[in-house]
Structures are given as structure tokens and as C-alpha cells.
Amino acid sequence: MTGYDPRGKANRALLVGVSEYDHTAPPDGVPGDLPAVRHNLNRLEEALRHGGVFGERGITVCRSPDQGTFDQELWKAGTEADGVLLLYFAGHGAIPNAGDELFLQMRKARVVAGGHAVFPGAELFSVAQAMLAASPAQRIVIVLDCCFAGNAAWIRPDPRDKRRVLLLMSVQANHRIDAGDPGTPTPFTAELAALLERDGEVWFSELVDELRARMSAGGRRTLRGDPWEPQSRTEPGEDVLLGARSPSGGPGVPLPPDAQEDETTEPEPSWWAVAARRTWTGLTRSAGVVAGAVGGLLRPGPDGPPFGVPARRLVAGAAVLLFVAVVGIGTYRFAAMNGDSSTCPPPLELRVLTDPDLESTVRAAADAYLTSEENTADGCRSSGITVYSAGAADAVTALRRQTGAWQEPRDDDTNPQRDVGPQPDVWIPGSPADAARVSAGQDTDAVAALDPDEEPFAYSPIVLAVPQDIAADKLGERTGLPLTRMIDALRDRREDAEVRRPDPEFTDTGLLATIGLHRGAGDTGAPDARRAEARVDQPGPPSPTAAELLCALPDDDAVDNRTAALVPEFLLRSGVGCDSARRTPRMAQYPGDVPGLEPLFVRVRWQGADRDEADRDRAADGFRQWLTGGGGRAALARDGFRAPTGDRALLDTEEVADAVLRAPSPLTESAGRDAMEASLEGYRGANGPGRVLFLLDSSGSMAGQWEGASGGPGLLKQSLGGLGDRDEYGVWAVSGTGEDTYDTLLPFGRHTRKDAERAIDLEARVRDAGADPAGALREALDAMERRGAHDERPGLIVFVTDDEDAGRPSGDRFTGLLALAGAGETPVAMVSLKGGACDAGKPDALISEASGGRCVDADEDLGAALHDEVARIGTGET
Missing domain, CATH: 3.40.190.10 (Periplasmic binding protein-like II)
Incomplete structure (x- = not known):
């Protein structure tokens, strides 16, 4: 656990509450004013003021601001903080129908009515997060008390900032909540303030756990009637102190500045220079998101039509110009102050x-x-x-x-x-x-x-970083063998062992590993990209970088303990920002056919x-x-690099990480231009364009699971982001028994996302009938087998269901279905809107397991899981 104590630092808290809205009348108004939010600000300010972390001048209360005022206050707080920077927002939250962005609705917010969700006057959470990340603060805490707050978890910060950002959300994704009594704080903030007001130290992780317990004990429910469950997102092991009240009721004694942990090992440039560096990715990505929202790239929903292409270009251009201004200021300030x-x-x-x-x-x-x-x-x-x-x-x-x-x-x-x-x-x-x-x-x-x-100026071999308990024992098995033989030997030692590699399109580490992976995958010695890619198959898209891969594995101890990672050797010496005590120790194995990094x-x-x-x-x-x-x-x-030539000895021979070998031999030759091109082409060919057949349960029992972003059609539309314009897909509505087990909502082929969503909105309907899931799945497996008979393009069947008819196939008929699924080449992703459907022995779990697919149910984040599965097959967003 990395517990950051910010006492004695310049800590800043920006408390934003929008209780009054200018536009509340139909057709483009927000749902109404939120008088309870006024009490939120008063109560939370009082709790923080006496909490021993934020001084009197370190708390700014911003009441019902418009978007411009919010941005100014956010930027100001960011410039002043060097310890912890806290943003609290309470007000209306809104999401597009795909649920992949969260809009924080400010005082002048409107909802444009029509076919797409557009929210003028609202701040995109991704933009606010990027602005916060530009601050030099050691930790950034974001607290959201609004409808759909949990959707913010899907909007990841820049990889460089993941360790610093701790996010607390009042409710799970795709859920609306009640603001409560107008004369008191909202239910979530009332509990939050009460915990911050207690004596002693209040840590973020403890706060999250106790908030969940209190909301559960109070029997709180979302407006859909589900248990109201606050959510959080942090890097493994990260924590921050938010309160340290003394028993007398006053603030705790702050630690002197020189007693604080010094996490900065290099001289830091000015805040503006840091802002220029860190907000480039966030702001330009946000420009794309803004452009999408205003230009009609967000998904069809009940809330409004898009503006046209000129508006999209204007907003994207404005965001890029904002970055240019930041870089210009940052460069000048960096020069002047240093x-x-x-x-x-x-x-x-x-x-x-x-x-x-x-x-x-x-x-x-x-x-x-x-x-x-x-x-x-x-x-x-x-x-x-x-x-x-x-x-x-x-x-x-x-x-x-x-x-x-x-x-x-x-x-x-x-x-x-x-x-x-x-x-x-x-x-x-x-x-x-x-x-x-x-x-x-x-x-x-x-x-x-x-x-x-x-010549390059350094070298770092790409290694197979294997959990220590399942690593090769003999020196001869740790170096020189082809990568595929190392993977096979690993799985001989542990049957369920996995191997993961970063994205070959995003970093050279992934592409260099792919060279070795593809070389040894063919029976005749010729590369076989499809077979090679199966060796590193995983749920969801690959991690963008090697560091993020090593950060992601400890999210699940069981996965971390059985998964080897293809990463540069130097990361085993220098480590990664999210490193924690519970990380599985690893040993480096040196494949003989994987070229190394040579900057x-x-x-x-x-x-x-x-x-x-x-x-x-x-x-x-x-x-x-x-x-x-x-x-x-x-x-x-x-950082653990080696010399670029000769025997490629470690540059630092005094401190050698236990996981690495001083002189592994042989180290393979440099990567060739043609090998890089061929491996990238093979990777792209094996991973797309793909084919996906969606089966949407449209039987009568789905009536209660149909509307909104978390309903059957909404989940399906969210997943379309993983498909690109080169992918082929279709949608069947599954209902009825006998010979007619489905109706075609969208014929198989290439579609724009806009056209596909329009077809689903217009054609998808609940029918007053049961369903025959086994019959529909048989026909889907046959259809996909015929389409894939003449090529090796990846394919997937997705079945979205409430499992009301899960028990309909039984006996020999169900056994036959499992045999058909196991004999085919198309995995089936079973997506259940009910919890427990993927438990061992349940029909959904058996079908997905037999086909080599994935089973996800309501006990998981369905939207994110389904999107990840489709993104593995498609060429769209990841």
C-alpha cells in the first residue's frame, strides 16, 4: 500500500455544486434544480476545513458556475496544488446513449432534443480530468455525486497519470439517483461528510469501503430499484490521506514540509511546462471526444440531433489551439523560471x-x-x-x-x-x-x-517476464530458445498459464515480440499469424504499453500469478509507477528470436x-x-539499459536486478525493416477486419431490461465502438420457437455506426413470445462457419439475454449444441443481464467455455466487458 500523507504540502480542494440551472423547461432543459446540493457544499466545506489536510485558504467553493467559470477555477486550483488536489462535483450528470463519456452539467446546460445526445453548457469529464492531470499535485482525488457518476470509470487518464488519480463515484455506471430531501445534503454526500468529520485519520481506501457499507446498511436504491453502490477507481495499492481530525474536534497537527515523502527524484520544471507535456494527449483526445459529441459521433439516444460537420471542426480546432497556447506558455515559463x-x-x-x-x-x-x-x-x-x-x-x-x-x-x-x-x-x-x-x-x-x-545509443532485450513460481529453473531454458518453445514449456509447467504482450501498433515492444511470436507459429516454418495470436489471446484489447501491462496484471492476483508478460528488460530494473508490494515477483527469460529495443x-x-x-x-x-x-x-x-554494441553488457554492472541475467547469450540480431512490416501486417490481418453476429434476446421477459444504456439494445450499441468500417456484422432479434427462432434487424455486412444504431432504434422491439436460445445459437454457428470457410478473419457471436429461457435447451439437444460450439472456429460471448449466469455449470458458462468465448453477467461491468470482447475482433475503438 502506497499511502501518501499530504500534510504540510500546498493542498487544494475545489468544491463545485450546481444547485440552480438556467434551463429546466422542456424541450431542452435539464431535469430541474437541485436544492440539496447547496447543503452539500456547506457540509463538505466544514468537514474539510477542520480535517487537518486542507487549510482555510486551500478550499474553494464554487456555487452553480457556468462552464467557463468552472474551467477557470479548475485551472487555478491546479496551479496552486503540489500535495493533493481534490475536485468535488455535485449536480446533474448526463451520458450519451453509448455511455462512453460523462457530461457534468453546469448552470447553463441544455439538452438538445433529437436523435443524438448533445449537452451544450456541460463539461466533458475527460477534459476536466486532463486539466487536473496537468497540475503538479502528487495526488489528484475526484469525487462525483451525480447521476451516471460510475460511467467516469470508463474514461481513463493518460497512462503517465494513472497512479496519481483516485476517483470516487457516488453510484455505479448507467444508474440515476435521487437527490433526496431539499432541506438536507444528498444521501451520498451526507455519508461522505460524516466520515470526513470523524476523529483520526481518514484514508481514501477506508472511505470508499465505509461509504459502500453505509449506503448498503441504509437500504439505498437507485432509481432503477437496484442497490445503490458507490464505486472507485485507483491503481493497485494507491491511497491518500484526506482527513486527520484531532479528538478535540480541531484539525490534526500538520507534518512539517521536510517530513513529507519526497517522491520526486528529478528536478521538476515549472507547472506550466508540466502542463504542456501532460495535457497534450488528454486535450487532443478530448478534442476528438468534443468533436464527436458536437458533430454527431456520439451514439443515437433520446436527447437530440447532431450539429453539422463545421461545428465538429470548430470544436476540434479550438481544443488543438488551446494546446498550442499551453505549449507556448509552458515553453516560455519553463525558460524564464529555470x-x-x-x-x-x-x-x-x-x-x-x-x-x-x-x-x-x-x-x-x-x-x-x-x-x-x-x-x-x-x-x-x-x-x-x-x-x-x-x-x-x-x-x-x-x-x-x-x-x-x-x-x-x-x-x-x-x-x-x-x-x-x-x-x-x-x-x-x-x-x-x-x-x-x-x-x-x-x-x-x-x-x-x-x-x-x-548506430543506436542503447539496448534492452525483450524478455518473457514469468512469475517466479512457474519460471524455468535451468539456465539453458531461460535464454536462447525460440519464444514459442518458451511459451509451450511454460504451459507444460502450468496448464492455465497465459502470455500477454503490449499493443504492437502502439509500441515497438509489442511489435518486436510479435516478430518472434509469428516466426515459430507455423507447422512448416512459415509464419502463421492466426495461430501465433492465439498464444497471446486475452479478454479485451492489449495494454498500450509494457508499463501499463505490468500495472494491469496485479488488478487480479490470480491472473498475475499465472501470466507472463513480454516487456523490455529495463522495466524489471527501473520498475513502473504503479509498483506495489503485492506484485508477483518475476524472472526474465530471453527468447532467441525476439529482437530488442534499440533507441x-x-x-x-x-x-x-x-x-x-x-x-x-x-x-x-x-x-x-x-x-x-x-x-x-x-x-x-x-534505468537498466545495456550497451548498444559488442556483448551488450549492462551499463550499470554494480546494481543488477535479481530478475535479470548479467550476460544472457545469445542476444538476437537487430530487427529488420521487412520483418517489422510483415509482423505488423500479420497482426492486423489476424486481428481484423472481423465478423460479429449479435443475437439480441427480444422475448417478452426482456421488457424490464430493454430501455436505457444498460438495457439490451443500449449494451449492444455501446459495443459497436469496437467495430470499424472494414468489419462486417449483423444483428438478429431472438424470439419465437420452432423453425423461426430469430428475425434479422440488421443484415450481415459493413455498416456505419450511425446506420447500425438507427436500425436498432427503429427495428428492435420486445415481442410477446418466448425464445429458443439453443436453436438461434445453432443457426448462428452455422452462418458464421459458412462465412469464414474461405479466409481466416476473426469472428465472434454475441448473445445478449436475460436468461429467462436459459433452461429451455436440455438433454441431448443441449449436449449437441455444446459439441457444435466446440467443433467450430467462432467463439460465443454470452452476455447475461442477470447476476450469477456465468457461475460454473450454468448454461451460459458452458456454452462460452465450449466455444472458447467469454461469459459475462450482471455481476461485472457489462458495458465495458462487452465492448472489450468486440474490440478484440473489430478494428474500431479500443
């Missing part, structure tokens, strides 16, 4: 783009370089550096084919400024093969020229950038010489 003299001119700022798995190391190296003698002239800094990362495949594509659009984006579809980041001066990919891929395939009219170094310094020069070309060359060359020399070597040694 220079050696007030007379120093602002230093030239280098933009360094790198692979996501390398970002932490490159940033630490850049921070060390900024304060080095090599970057100082006449007492002034020579250059500043902004380090950022983007998906490896996106970076290669942008430099190869989209440099013109990078300089001047022409449309929403191709915009590297939004999808990758600013035009880089320096690119540090994870392999020299990336630079070769760009140079070999670059457009003849490209406006960016690459000047790569001849390469690549200078990028842009046409039309002649004015400061010489100065920019000098700045880039200065950083290159330092990074490839002694200074960079020391920074890379601290």
Missing part, C-alpha cells in the same frame, strides 16, 4: 518524439541534460526540451505519408498534429528499423527529411523552417552528443 539569470533570453525549445515505452527514460535524460554544463552558455540555458510520445505505428505513418498534413492539417481524418503531436525536431523510435521503414516508403513530396544516426537518435528537418535552422541544428546536436556520451550513459544506466 534559467540562470533574469537577463537570459528564452532558450530554443526542441520537440522530441519518442516511443511510449521509452518516454520515461528519455524524459529523465532530457531533464538531466537541461541542467548540465553542456546545455549552459554564459550562465544561460542553451535549449529547452519537450518530450512526448505517440503510438509507434502512428508515428511511422505520419513521417512516411502525412508530413504535409502534419505541417497543415487539411481535414479531420488526417491530422498528425492531433493524433501524434507537434512536428518533432528529434525522433527517438524503439528500433532503427522504424527509421528504415520511413525512409524506404516516404512520399516523394514529403516535407520532412530524416537524418538518423548510424535511435533521428534528426527531423522540415521544409520552410529555415529561419532558425542553424540554431536548431546546434541544439539538437548538443542533445545528441550528450545523450550518446557519458551523461546519457549514466541516465540510461540508472
Whole structure:
């Protein structure tokens, strides 16, 4: 448990309550005013003021603000906090029908009526979260008391900020709640304040557990009649102190500043520079979300039509311009506040783009370089550096084919400024093969020229990090064997062992691992991508980066104990931000056919950038010489990297992690350009485009499980985000018995999401009839078998049901269904709207298990689980 005690720090709490709304009348008004929220603010302010963590000047109460005022107060609180930053929001919450974004409705909020959910005057939670993450605060606590608060859990922070962000939500996803008596605080906040007012220390984790217990003991119910269950989202082991009231009723004694834990091992730049770095991903992604909401990309629902394409472009452009402003301010402030003299001119700022798995190391190296003698002239800094990362495949594509659009984006579809980041001066990919891929395939009219170094400046092998209890014992089994043989041997030692790898499109780690994975998967020695991908199959999409993969595994101890991870060796030395005491210890095994990470310094020069070309060359060359020399070597040694040539010895030979070998042999050759391209093509071909056949139970018993985002049609529509325009899918309505077990709602083929959702809205109806799930599944399995007879595209059958007719197939008929499911190539995902349907021995569990699919029921987060299953097959959102 990492318990952060912020006493003695600059802690800030922003309490936002919207009790009065300007627009409450139909057709575009919010449901009404919330007088109870006024009491929330008074009660919570009092609880925090005497809690010993937030001082009197550290609490800001913001009553019924409009969206602009909210943004200003949020930004102000973020600039002032360096300990814990707390945002509390109470008011109306709204979601699109897909439930994949949460809108915090401010005073001037409206709901535009029509076919899509659009909420002018409301703040997107993803934007608020990105603004909070730009703060230098050590911990960020977000508390939401609103309808649909639990949907915020699906909106993940930037990977760099996951450890810092702790989220408390008043209710589970897709549920509305009652504000309670107008003369008292809302039920959730009343319990929250009572717990914060108690004597002694109040930790976030304890607060969550006790809130759930209190709401349960009080018999609280959501407006759907289900138990009202507060939710939380934190990284494993993370915790923060929120109160320390003394028994006398006054605040606890704050710890002196020098007694606080110092989690910052590197000199920190100004808050504005941190904001520029950390909000790039959040704001540009949020620009896409805003554009989607205003432009009609959010899913059809009961609340309103979309604006047109011009509005979408305007909002997306505004968000990107906001980032440009932040970067401009951040660069200037960074120079002014960190220079050696007030007379120093602002230093030239280098933009360094790198692979996501390398970002932490490159940033630490850049921070060390900024304060080095090599970057100082006449007492002034020579250059500043902004380090950022983007998906490896996106970076290669942008430099190869989209440099013109990078300089001047022409449309929403191709915009590297939004999808990758600013035009880089320096690119540090994870392999020299990336630079070769760009140079070999670059457009003849490209406006960016690459000047790569001849050799990489470091090396880290890709290892199979195996839980210690099931790792290979003999040295000969830990190094040199092909990856597929290592995986087979692992499963011989433990039958249920799994292997996971980060996304090959997002980081070179995943793509390099895929080279070895595909090489050994064919019976004749030829690569077999489908068979290879089956070895690393997992529920949901792969983790974007190796660090996130290692962070995600401890979420489930059973999974952590049996799952090996393909990650760079250096992470076993440097660790990851979410590291905790309960993490399963791992041993590194070194496959003989997986190339390693070899970061390469690549200078990028842009046409039309002649004015400061010489100065920019000098700045880039200065950083290159330092990074490839002694200074960079020391920074890379601290993170566990190896020498790039020779026997590739560890740069730090004094402190060697127990999990790694000092001199594994042999270490495989560098990745080739063609091997990288072939592996990426094989991965994409094996994982999409896909085919999905949805079966929607439309029998009479579904009437009570039909409406809203958590009803049968709503869940199905949420999952469509995992499908792209190259995927094929169809929807059957399952009801009736005998020969006619289903009706076609959407014919099998390619569909836009908008058209598919419209068809479901118009055609999906509950029928006054039973259903024959076994008959419908038989026909679905036959149909998918015929469609997949001539190719190896991935397929999936999804059956959304309330299980009222689950017991209908029995005896030989059910046994035959299980045999058919097991003999086919198409997995079946059984999605039950009732809890317990996936318990061992239940029909849903048996069907999914026989087919190699997944069973999910109401005891899980159905929306997220179903989306993940579809995203594994499709080429859409992950």
C-alpha cells in the first residue's frame, strides 16, 4: 500500500455544486434544480476545513458556475496544488446513449432534443480530468455525486497519470439517483461528510469501503430499484490521506514540509511546462471526444440531433489551439523560471518524439541534460526540451505519408498534429528499423527529411517476464530458445498459464515480440499469424504499453500469478509507477528470436523552417552528443539499459536486478525493416477486419431490461465502438420457437455506426413470445462457419439475454449444441443481464467455455466487458 500523507504540502480542494440551472423547461432543459446540493457544499466545506489536510485558504467553493467559470477555477486550483488536489462535483450528470463519456452539467446546460445526445453548457469529464492531470499535485482525488457518476470509470487518464488519480463515484455506471430531501445534503454526500468529520485519520481506501457499507446498511436504491453502490477507481495499492481530525474536534497537527515523502527524484520544471507535456494527449483526445459529441459521433439516444460537420471542426480546432497556447506558455515559463539569470533570453525549445515505452527514460535524460554544463552558455540555458510520445505505428505513418498534413492539417481524418503531436525536431523510435521503414516508403513530396544516426545509443532485450513460481529453473531454458518453445514449456509447467504482450501498433515492444511470436507459429516454418495470436489471446484489447501491462496484471492476483508478460528488460530494473508490494515477483527469460529495443537518435528537418535552422541544428546536436556520451550513459544506466554494441553488457554492472541475467547469450540480431512490416501486417490481418453476429434476446421477459444504456439494445450499441468500417456484422432479434427462432434487424455486412444504431432504434422491439436460445445459437454457428470457410478473419457471436429461457435447451439437444460450439472456429460471448449466469455449470458458462468465448453477467461491468470482447475482433475503438 502506497499511502501518501499530504500534510504540510500546498493542498487544494475545489468544491463545485450546481444547485440552480438556467434551463429546466422542456424541450431542452435539464431535469430541474437541485436544492440539496447547496447543503452539500456547506457540509463538505466544514468537514474539510477542520480535517487537518486542507487549510482555510486551500478550499474553494464554487456555487452553480457556468462552464467557463468552472474551467477557470479548475485551472487555478491546479496551479496552486503540489500535495493533493481534490475536485468535488455535485449536480446533474448526463451520458450519451453509448455511455462512453460523462457530461457534468453546469448552470447553463441544455439538452438538445433529437436523435443524438448533445449537452451544450456541460463539461466533458475527460477534459476536466486532463486539466487536473496537468497540475503538479502528487495526488489528484475526484469525487462525483451525480447521476451516471460510475460511467467516469470508463474514461481513463493518460497512462503517465494513472497512479496519481483516485476517483470516487457516488453510484455505479448507467444508474440515476435521487437527490433526496431539499432541506438536507444528498444521501451520498451526507455519508461522505460524516466520515470526513470523524476523529483520526481518514484514508481514501477506508472511505470508499465505509461509504459502500453505509449506503448498503441504509437500504439505498437507485432509481432503477437496484442497490445503490458507490464505486472507485485507483491503481493497485494507491491511497491518500484526506482527513486527520484531532479528538478535540480541531484539525490534526500538520507534518512539517521536510517530513513529507519526497517522491520526486528529478528536478521538476515549472507547472506550466508540466502542463504542456501532460495535457497534450488528454486535450487532443478530448478534442476528438468534443468533436464527436458536437458533430454527431456520439451514439443515437433520446436527447437530440447532431450539429453539422463545421461545428465538429470548430470544436476540434479550438481544443488543438488551446494546446498550442499551453505549449507556448509552458515553453516560455519553463525558460524564464529555470534559467540562470533574469537577463537570459528564452532558450530554443526542441520537440522530441519518442516511443511510449521509452518516454520515461528519455524524459529523465532530457531533464538531466537541461541542467548540465553542456546545455549552459554564459550562465544561460542553451535549449529547452519537450518530450512526448505517440503510438509507434502512428508515428511511422505520419513521417512516411502525412508530413504535409502534419505541417497543415487539411481535414479531420488526417491530422498528425492531433493524433501524434507537434512536428518533432528529434525522433527517438524503439528500433532503427522504424527509421528504415520511413525512409524506404516516404512520399516523394514529403516535407520532412530524416537524418538518423548510424548506430543506436542503447539496448534492452525483450524478455518473457514469468512469475517466479512457474519460471524455468535451468539456465539453458531461460535464454536462447525460440519464444514459442518458451511459451509451450511454460504451459507444460502450468496448464492455465497465459502470455500477454503490449499493443504492437502502439509500441515497438509489442511489435518486436510479435516478430518472434509469428516466426515459430507455423507447422512448416512459415509464419502463421492466426495461430501465433492465439498464444497471446486475452479478454479485451492489449495494454498500450509494457508499463501499463505490468500495472494491469496485479488488478487480479490470480491472473498475475499465472501470466507472463513480454516487456523490455529495463522495466524489471527501473520498475513502473504503479509498483506495489503485492506484485508477483518475476524472472526474465530471453527468447532467441525476439529482437530488442534499440533507441535511435533521428534528426527531423522540415521544409520552410529555415529561419532558425542553424540554431536548431546546434541544439539538437548538443542533445545528441550528450545523450550518446557519458551523461546519457549514466541516465540510461540508472534505468537498466545495456550497451548498444559488442556483448551488450549492462551499463550499470554494480546494481543488477535479481530478475535479470548479467550476460544472457545469445542476444538476437537487430530487427529488420521487412520483418517489422510483415509482423505488423500479420497482426492486423489476424486481428481484423472481423465478423460479429449479435443475437439480441427480444422475448417478452426482456421488457424490464430493454430501455436505457444498460438495457439490451443500449449494451449492444455501446459495443459497436469496437467495430470499424472494414468489419462486417449483423444483428438478429431472438424470439419465437420452432423453425423461426430469430428475425434479422440488421443484415450481415459493413455498416456505419450511425446506420447500425438507427436500425436498432427503429427495428428492435420486445415481442410477446418466448425464445429458443439453443436453436438461434445453432443457426448462428452455422452462418458464421459458412462465412469464414474461405479466409481466416476473426469472428465472434454475441448473445445478449436475460436468461429467462436459459433452461429451455436440455438433454441431448443441449449436449449437441455444446459439441457444435466446440467443433467450430467462432467463439460465443454470452452476455447475461442477470447476476450469477456465468457461475460454473450454468448454461451460459458452458456454452462460452465450449466455444472458447467469454461469459459475462450482471455481476461485472457489462458495458465495458462487452465492448472489450468486440474490440478484440473489430478494428474500431479500443
